[in-house]
Amino acid sequence: MKKWITLALSGVLTLGLLAGCGSTQSGSAPAPTQPAASEPAAPAELSGVVNTDGSTSMEKVIGALSEAFMEQNKGVTVNYSGTGSGTGITSAQSGACDIGLSSRDLKAEETGVVATVVAKDGIAIIVNPQNPVADLTVEQIAALATGEISNWKDVGGNDGAVAFIGREAGSGTRDGFESITGTSDKCKYTNELTSTGDVVANVASNPNAIGYASLSAVDETVKAVTVGGVAPSEETVLDGTYAIQRNFNLVTKEGADLTPAAQAFFDFATSKDAAELIAAAGAVPVAK
Numbered sequence: 001m002k003k004w005i006t007l008a009l010s011g012v013l014t015l016g017l018l019a020g021c022g023s024t025q026s027g028s029a030p031a032p033t034q035p036a037a038s039e040p041a042a043p044a045e046l047s048g049v050v051n052t053d054g055s056t057s058m059e060k061v062i063g064a065l066s067e068a069f070m071e072q073n074k075g076v077t078v079n080y081s082g083t084g085s086g087t088g089i090t091s092a093q094s095g096a097c098d099i100g101l102s103s104r105d106l107k108a109e110e111t112g113v114v115a116t117v118v119a120k121d122g123i124a125i126i127v128n129p130q131n132p133v134a135d136l137t138v139e140q141i142a143a144l145a146t147g148e149i150s151n152w153k154d155v156g157g158n159d160g161a162v163a164f165i166g167r168e169a170g171s172g173t174r175d176g177f178e179s180i181t182g183t184s185d186k187c188k189y190t191n192e193l194t195s196t197g198d199v200v201a202n203v204a205s206n207p208n209a210i211g212y213a214s215l216s217a218v219d220e221t222v223k224a225v226t227v228g229g230v231a232p233s234e235e236t237v238l239d240g241t242y243a244i245q246r247n248f249n250l251v252t253k254e255g256a257d258l259t260p261a262a263q264a265f266f267d268f269a270t271s272k273d274a275a276e277l278i279a280a281a282g283a284v285p286v287a288k
Contacts, residue, residue, distance in 0.1 A: 047075030048261035054081075054088015054101030055172050056195045057214035058248050060281040061119055062101060065269045068277055072268075076261045082195065085172030089113060092251040098262040100251030103172030103214065104179075115249040118269055119283040122215040122232035123177050123244045124224040126200065130207045133157040135226045138243050142181040144210055147188040152208060163190040165202045165211035176246035177212045212244075216282025237284045248283055 052062055059082055066078035083091070085102040092100030092113050106115045125141055127133060133156055136144070143149040145164050153159045166189050167174035173196060178184040190209070193199050196217045203209040204221035215232050218224050224232055227243050236242035250266060252258065258266060268274060275285035 045075050046073045046261055046264055048077075048259055050076060050078045050099065050259070050262045050265045051097040052078065052080050052088075052099045052101055053083055053091040053097035054251070055085045055103040055248070056082040056197070057103040057121065057173050057217065058101045058283075059196075060216045061248060061278055061283050064277045064281040065265075065274055068274075069265050069268050073261075073264070076265070078265060084168070084170050084194070085175070086170035089251050092253055095253060095256070098252075098258060099266060102249045102251050104175040104246055105249065106251075112254050113251050114254050115247075115251050116266075116270060117247045117286050118250050118274075119248040119278045119285050120237050121246055121248050121283045122237040122242050123173060123180070123212050123246060124215045124218045124232045125210065125227060125244065126203050126213055126218060126222040126224055127210050128203055128207045129221070129223045131157055131210075131223065133225060134223075135229060137228050138181055141227070141244075142183050145177075145181065145183050145187045158207075160208040163206055163209040164188060165191050165193065165199050165206075165209050167196070167199060167212075168192045168194050172246070173212060173214060177244065180244050180246070214282075218282075234279060234284045 059080065062080050066080065070076055070078055081097070085104050088097070088100035088102050089106065089110050091097040100113065102115060103121065106113065125136060131152065133152065136155065140149065140155055144155070144162055149155060150162055151159065152162060164187065166177070166187060169192075178187060191202055193202060196213050199211045199213050200217055200219065200222055203211045215237070230236050230242050232242050232244075237245045250269060252266070257263075270287060272287045275287055278285040
């Protein structure tokens, strides 16, 4: 009898404990609460100075890109120094600038830097608006540059001595022109000038002058002749039918990180978002 009572009590105790495990009465432990999610940190505003240095032919392109970028990033200043392609490359090599600008491709000896094509440019062959010559072949252009043809009447123009106007040694435009026409170290310059704008002005003031200039720099003061019947334009440069053309390059130091501001500007300049700006500046964007 005592054994039966002990077992009964044991069963009641067990049932009571089981019932207590599922109890929702006050006094039971509250459910753990999840920690509140933290708010994502707002991105830091981009700030700093980006120094670009080099090709004067790229002035309009880099100006348009800089203006748009600074409008989007009020804390950034983009500076430009028009010193010529050769100086732009050496400045990128030495770290004197963030991004060098070169309107020619790198030479074999120009190491330690990387060139990224941002646009293409036609090198326009320009004459004075009074000159009746409207079309020249690449061979005729080369002969005019080297002095092999010294009088305009030999190519259908007026009787007058040819004045060949070009850029100084180290200029990307000069290098591009001479490389394409096969006249390196052979040109006989009447004037060698330090900027594209000076070449345009010189040709505009001399009825017998001929010169070369970035397509983006050509204005109504001079006349761009067709080359082999093809006019320099965005379409003919991009499809390769215009013979005298070159690359516009952003030059950066190999293996070195750009500052956040410089990297952001580089990314913007080489993006599809920049295509319309580059085209409006007279060059041909490569990112479409």
